[in-house]
Amino acid sequence: MCSTSGRPLMPPPALTASMQALAPSCICRPSWADGPVSGTDWPSTMARRSWARTRAAGSAEPASARASWRRDSMGPDDAASRAAHDARRAEQFPLLGHRAVRRAVGPGPGTDGRQCRTRMPKESKKVASPADLQQLFNWGCFDLVKRNARSLLKQRPADGSLWLLLGASQMRLGQDEDAAQALRRAVQLLPADAAAAALLAAVSQRLGVALFTQLNEAVLAGQLAQALVPARRLVELNEADATAHSNLAVILGGLGQWSGALEHGQRAIALAPESFDFLIKQAALLGACGRAEESLLLRRQAFGLCPDNVDNNLVLAQASSVLGQAAEAAYYCRGGRDEPPQDLRALSSLLFYLSLDEGCSPEQVYAAHLDYGRRVAAAVPQDRLAHGNVRDPQRRLRVGFVSADLRQHPVAGFIAPVWAALDPQQVEVCVYAVHAENLADATTEQLRPLAAHWVDSGALSDSELAERIHADGIDILFDLAGHTGGNRLQCFAERPAPLQVTWIGYPNTTGLQTMDYALCDPFNAPHGGYERFYVEKFARIPCSGTFEPQGSLPSVNELPALGAGRVMFGSFNRVEKLGPQVLAAWARVLTAVPEARLMLGNVSDAATAARLREDFARQGIAPERLVFQPRQALPDYLALHHEIDLMLDTWPYSGGTTTNYALAMGVPVVTLRGPSRAHCQSAGVLGRIGLHEWIADDVDGWVEIAVRGARDLTALAALRASLRERWAATPRRRPEAVARGLELALRRMWGRWCKGLPAEHLEVSWDEVQPLLQGGAA
Incomplete structure (x- = not known):
């Protein structure tokens, strides 16, 4: 289903296409990777703890040798001690003999194993026991130990001491992969041996650091397929490492291998059930492969662990909103507290949800927006961008537009026809597209030629964007988002342009003292109706909304x-607009027209459908009278209008895009004009084409209009046959009419600024616009 342009601020959803972009930020550095990777004391640790095994192996080990172990392991210092040292070694290695040992072990610890091999007599290279290997190991003959250990293991494959010596020597030779295999076998055979476990942990750490470096570099380069190999090896190194499982899950998710991703993500949670990070990643994976309910369960569990994580809170708020629970959405934005959130993103989203909440009065919503404005003003630099724009009231104006929705999105349908109709001699259109580059699509490319200057600005921070706009010399800057997703209101708070205007994306005030005007018309902002709920001054033109179907x-x-x-x-x-008061009014209509049915779109999950059936059942409406349709592609969405006779609007946040499409398909909309401008969006669309009889001022009147329309099928059929032409051909909503009105309004705003005057309510009349239209207009 198509939705209206408004939607809450939230992090990008974890969908298949975005998992690769998500991966770099989701890869965790293991805790062990922060410790030193050093092996200087591993051999001595292993050696000190292996004397018992040496004696058990049958070596003749004199007490004097045991007593002097620490001193000997440090190496001889002078001729006398060297002689004594050689004698002890000859006694401990009877198979090799005195001179062979001297040649083998060299001058002391640190002797390279390859040196031992070349200096040792060929006929003396065989060693009989682990005790012999132990002594050679402590004198640095690592290659010799490795070769002899391998030879002995052919005869004694279950000797854990030999596996330990083999692994330790390979480790000192830098052969970490082989060392890890040998030490794993040693640990299996010697499960109580602390030295074996310590060495395995040490080599695993060293291997892990190298593998993690490979993994991280591949992910940062966007090469997830290459990252998969080190990610799997990290899991093999330590099956009990929750971080390794979580990282592998993220990589597999980025590659679309959902089964494996979910398996390893669940394993990470099983190993570390109190990890907020692992819960969130698994929730993202579940959401990406369509298991929304399970994803939300994990996110709620994570919320219990950390209610201050804004990203998770915003996802939960969005999910609650989709279920029609605006109050619950606001709860998550507040992090479960009563006071407004400190984070400005969360506060901006809270304002959107308050606009949906039937229980919030316009005064409460306005007060919350004012609080946002004060908070932003305190958070951003003030008066750092001085404006040197030439104060010439007649010159061509550089007009900027900031939006994250210049793609397949309703905002594109509202702004494109206006840009195309603007007079380039009067207005130089400069566009700042702040969506992520990977969200650009065919609609984006269709919009680009309509701008004199197009700047892809998604990677810029709010301050960087403000500096760019200021450097470009923009005279009047438009916000097309308000408090909806991807907004850059903090950029506007720095006032990068002399004049700033909000339009299209959001029906309430921004709350910013730096936002000068709200562009509107007499149909969606009747005189005296809503001005008191706006920081901005109203700039009314004959029609502020045309629409071009995509x-x-x-x-x-x-x-x-x-x-x-x-x-x-x-x-x-959207379902989040269906509050209790709306459903109650719809039930009244269905009760009054007992043979009628109701089709609801954007109902994509069984839980939402079940909840709506229960809500209607409590008001006496049988479930078989309800028809649910999931969110659909635009052609299928439009085709559904062939089954609809009359559309029922929502409040306090009425339709916009959906109302335009309904009229274009010949289906009238019954709407309610209420106490806030959010109530008045559909009323504006209907009023511009003269359908005032479908606009009610209270709920009783709204029910009466809907029932009357359903009972007069002859009139309804006649209206259906003519409605598309009426919607498309009404003069004041034609793109050129909107563009001429906008140009006159811009000129008046600019003229006041050139004179040093503050913003004030202004209005461009239809009589002023008509003569400017080609051939005039009726």
Whole structure:
């Protein structure tokens, strides 16, 4: 289903296409990687703890040798001690003899194993026991130890001491992969040996650091396939390492291998059930492969561990909103507290959800927006960007537009026809597209030629964006988002342009003292109705909203009720707009028209459908009278209008895009004009084409209009046949009419600034615009 342009601020969803972008930020450095990777004391540790095994192996070990172990291991210092040292070694290595040992062990510890091999007599290279290997190891003959240990293991493959010596020597030779295999075998055979366990941990650490470096470099380079090998090896190194499992899960998810990703993600949680990080990653993976309910369960569990994580809170808030729970969404934005959140992103999202909440009065919503404005003003630099724009009221204006929705999104349908109709002699359009580069699509490419200057700005911070806009010399800057996803209101708080205007994306005030105007018209902002709830001054033009459907429209069909014998009401607004008061009013209509049915769009999960059935059942509406449709691609969404006779609007946040599409498909909309401008979006769309009879001022009147429309099928069929033409051809909503009105408003705003005057309410009349239209207009 298509939705209106407003939606809450939230982190990018964990979908298949975005998992690769998500991966670099999700790879965790293991805790062991922060410790030193040093092996200077490993051999002596192993040696000190292995005397018992040496004696058990049958070596004749004199007490004097045991007593002098520490001193001998440090090496001889002078001729006398060297002689004594050689004598002891000859006694301990009877097979090699005195001179052979001297040649083998060299001057003391640290002797390279290769040197031992070349200096040792060929006929004396065989060693009989682990005790012999132990002594050679302590004198640095690591290659010799390795070769003899391998030879002995052919005869004694279950000797854990030999595996330990083999692994230790390979470790000192830098052969970590082989060492890890040998030491794993040693630990299996000697499970109580602390030295074996310590050495295995040490070599695993050293291998792990190298593998993690490979993994991290591959991920940062976007080479997830190459990252998979070290990620798997890290798990093999230590099956009990939760971080290794979590990292592998992220890599597999980025490659779309969901089964393996979920398996390792679950293993990470089993090993570390109190890890917020592992819970969040598994939740993202579950969400990416369509298991939304399980994902939310994990996110709620994570919320219990860390209620201050803004990203998780915003995802939970969005999920609650989708279920129509605006109050619960606000709860998550607040982090479970009563006071507003400190994080400005969370506070901005909170404002969106308050706009949806039937229980919040316009005064409360306005106060919350003012608080946001004060908080932002305190957080951003003030007066650092001085404006040197030439104060010439007649010159061509550089007008900037900031939006994250210049792609396949409703905002594109509202702004594109206006840009195309603006007079380039009057207005130089400069666009700052702040969506991520990977979100650009075919619609983005269609929009680019409409701008004189296009800047892909998604990677810029708010301050960097403000500096860029200021450097470009923008005269008037438009915000097209308000408090919806991807907004850059903190950039506007720095006032990068002399004049700033909010338009299209959001029906409430921004709360920013640096936002001068809100562009509107007499239909969506009747005089005296909403000014008190805005920081901005109203700049009214004859029509502030045209709309260009994305793609071709299917033909309008005959009124479905004439063939079906009963009326099908419909609503394709998002589920988060369906509050208790709205559902109660809809139930009243269905009760008054007992043969009618109601089709609801954007219901993509069984839990939401079940909840809505229960809500209607409590008001006496049988479940078989409800038809649910999931979110669909635009062609299928438009085709659903062929089954709808009359659309029912929502409040306090009424339709926008959905209302335009309904009218274009010949389906009138019953709407309610309420106490805030968010109530008035559909009323604005209907009013511009003269459908005032479908606009109510209270709920009782709204129910009466809906019931009356359903009972007069002849009138409804006649309206359906003419409605598309009426919607498309009404003069004041044609793109050139909107563009001429906008140009006049911009000129008046600019003229006041050139005179040093503050912003003030202004209005451009239809009489002023008509003469400027080609051939005039009726």
